[in-house]
Amino acid sequence: MTWRADSETVVAQADARTAELADRLDGLLERIDAACRAAGREPGSVRLLPVTKFFPAADVAILYGLGRREFGESREQEATAKVAELGDRPDIRWHMIGRLQRNKAKVVARWAHTVHSVDSERLATALDRGALAALEAGERTEPLRVLLQVSLDEDPKRGGVIEDDLGRLADHVAAAEGLQLGGLMAIPPLDADPHSAFARLATLHTRLLARHPAAIELSAGMSGDLESAIEHGSTVVRVGTALMGTRPITSG
Numbered sequence: 551m552t553w554r555a556d557s558e559t560v561v562a563q564a565d566a567r568t569a570e571l572a573d574r575l576d577g578l579l580e581r582i583d584a585a586c587r588a589a590g591r592e593p594g595s596v597r598l599l600p601v602t603k604f605f606p607a608a609d610v611a612i613l614y615g616l617g618r619r620e621f622g623e624s625r626e627q628e629a630t631a632k633v634a635e636l637g638d639r640p641d642i643r644w645h646m647i648g649r650l651q652r653n654k655a656k657v658v659a660r661w662a663h664t665v666h667s668v669d670s671e672r673l674a675t676a677l678d679r680g681a682l683a684a685l686e687a688g689e690r691t692e693p694l695r696v697l698l699q700v701s702l703d704e705d706p707k708r709g710g711v712i713e714d715d716l717g718r719l720a721d722h723v724a725a726a727e728g729l730q731l732g733g734l735m736a737i738p739p740l741d742a743d744p745h746s747a748f749a750r751l752a753t754l755h756t757r758l759l760a761r762h763p764a765a766i767e768l769s770a771g772m773s774g775d776l777e778s779a780i781e782h783g784s785t786v787v788r789v790g791t792a793l794m795g796t797r798p799i800t801s802g
């Protein structure tokens with residue numbers, strides 16, 4: 551094959567992927583609007599966070615071209631590489647949505663706009679230190695927004711803070727200078743009824759708001775359950791598969 555034919559193939563593949571993502575994005579935004587209307591909520595009151603884990607930076611660039619500015623990633627190394635690759639698009643807001651080890655907090659605090667998966671005071675403290683260092687170094691201009699990941703099955707091994715510890719963790723984050731308490735996040739237990747899980751999450755969110763009125767974000771809903779999450783007050787849905795296609799391997 552000549553060089554020209556090769557590059558034409560590459561361009562044709564990129565065009566096909568652009569068309570595919572544009573099509574799925576339209577459908578997904580319609581699906582979110584329909585869920586809002588069904589729940590008696592204002593269409594547009596729920597944001598879409600495309601989850602791009604396991605997909606290349608080129609896909610993020612395509613979605614950026616389609617007007618998206620927020621992206622969710624769940625693995626620190628992969629995300630940090632993508633952030634570097636797309637560094638010429640400084641208006642991207644990167645969200646860390648996956649489980650995070652404390653020793654990765656410092657690097658994540660450099661690039662993340664929001665971390666959705668904070669479930670312990672120790673992790674919060676590590677992120678606070680990282681955010682303060684990044685602010686000091688001019689690597690970020692605003693505190694790191696933090697969502698508290700709530701366990702809906704009270705099994706701390708699966709991640710998330712249990713209900714009894716939620717209030718104390720919220721106060722801890724609210725008092726941290728480098729952090730801003732943004733709200734809550736949850737993933738329903740695998741075999742649970744999403745309606746009851748999201749209803750419980752909504753109750754916890756109402757309770758949090760009574761003490762921390764600015765913590766308005768409720769990160770809930772994925773490809774399979776976003777309608778139920780929107781019915782129960784989600785303000786941002788984290789959608790991977792329904793937009794990007796099937797991931798090569800599943801992730802945590």
Ligand SMILES: *Cc1c(COP(=O)(O)O)cnc(C)c1O
Binds near residue numbers: 624772
């Ligand atoms: C991967 C992931 C998602 C997206 O899940 P889909 O079912 O592919 O939409 C949402 N939230 C978290 C925390 C994830 O890790």
